[in-house]
Amino acid sequence: MFLPVYLQGMGLGGGLIMAIGGQNAYVLRTALKKQHVSLTVLVCIICDMxxxxxxxxxxxxxxxxxxxxxxxxxxxxxxxxxxxxxxxWKAAFKNDSLDASAPIKAIGVKEALATVLAITLLNPxxxxxxVVLLGSIGGQHGGIAKWWFALGSMTASCLWFISLGYGARLLAPLFAKPIAWRILDVIVGTVMWGLAISLVV
Known part of the structure; x- marks a missing residue:
């Protein structure tokens, strides 16, 4: 009964979180350097949830x-x-890639925690x-359904950060190539348009 709502939340949450950006680059870089990977992934997931x-x-x-x-x-x-x-869709025609090669110095637990919190929470x-987009769309579902929507979005966040953090060795070469982001952007763009249509029909 709530599966469509859960999948809607998962699709929208996934589409938003997989966009190329500073947080994803930081998670990937820390994972490749094997520095506080579990802490970084956990903080990103907790903040999102x-x-x-x-x-x-x-x-x-x-x-x-x-x-x-x-x-x-x-x-x-x-x-x-x-x-x-x-x-x-516009981004799909650019040559963006996720640069994980930038240097990252060795840091302690407290500094690692402060850094990932800053990168996550200081981004408007x-x-x-x-809060606004997922909250507004999820809020359109009455009663317990909105929490199934939220659970779907949270699931997408968990899967993405776990994959990015612990699958970094496999993902780094892939997302260093512009074509990978082009394909991802096309998928994200299509999903977003599909969700936009589903809101008004």
């Missing part, structure tokens, strides 16, 4: 109480997803993606 839960709980509750916000979240979310998908996009 907390922000997704806060978004779905807060934005969801607000949307449920305000019918006009429901319409705004529905069509605004669809518009944002279309724009996000369009940017993903993380709040837009998790």
């Amino acid at each position: 907390a922000l997704i839960a806060a978004g779905v709980a807060g934005m969801g509750a607000l949307i449920e109480k305000t019918p006009i916000l429901m319409k705004f979240a529905k069509y605004g979310g669809a518009l944002f997803l279309f724009w996000y998908g369009l940017n993903a 996009h993380v709040y837009l993606d998790t």
